[in-house]
Amino acid sequence: MEVFEARRNDVLVFSLKGRLDVTSSPTVRNYLQERIDQGERWFAVDAAGLSYISNSGLGLLLQIAKQLEKRSGRIVLCALQEPVKRVLRIAGFMSLFSTFSSREEAIQDCRRN
Numbered sequence: 686m687e688v689f690e691a692r693r694n695d696v697l698v699f700s701l702k703g704r705l706d707v708t709s710s711p712t713v714r715n716y717l718q719e720r721i722d723q724g725e726r727w728f729a730v731d732a733a734g735l736s737y738i739s740n741s742g743l744g745l746l747l748q749i750a751k752q753l754e755k756r757s758g759r760i761v762l763c764a765l766q767e768p769v770k771r772v773l774r775i776a777g778f779m780s781l782f783s784t785f786s787s788r789e790e791a792i793q794d795c796r797r798n
Contacts, residue, residue, distance in 0.1 A: 687734075688716055696727040696795045698788060702734030705742030714745050721749070726758025729791040733764035738772050750782065759783075763791035 686709035689700040697720060705713060717728070728749070750760050763785040765773070773779050785791040 686713060688713060693729075693792045696729055696792050697725050698729045698731055698792065700731040700734060704737040704739075705735060705745070706737065706739040707741040710739075710741040710745045713742075714748070717745075717749050718752075721752055721756070726753060726756050727795040728753065728758070728760040729788065729795055730760060730762050731764050731788050731791075732762055732766065732769055735766065735769050738769050740776075743772070743776055743778060746778070746782070759795065761785065761791045761794055763788050 686701065686703040686705060689702070691698045691700070699717070701713070703709065720728070730746075746760070746762075753759050761783045762773075764787065765784055770779075770784075773782070773784075783791075783794055785794060
């Protein structure tokens with residue numbers, strides 16, 4: 686799993702490449718937790734390079750979303766590939782997260798809310 690970070694004003698954009706599974710989730714969790722501990726509140730996850738997500742990855746997204754909600758922040762998802770979108774849909778996560786087709790739409794939504 687590779688994580689690339691970019692900043693657009695007050696929104697941190699994380700591009701994920703690879704598999705978000707039991708092996709990579711702890712590393713990604715620590716990475717995101719560090720940003721939350723530094724005071725970041727607005728996250729956009731660009732999933733264009735995410736080829737797979739497991740239950741561990743789903744749990745990670747939910748955990749981060751709950752932490753950000755407590756801080757009046759949020760996490761949104763964009764550029765979901767069909768296999769990942771299918772897992773999110775089956776798990777019922779599509780109704781829990783705002784999803785967008787592009788990074789720009791996700792960033793704009795974060796800044797509005």
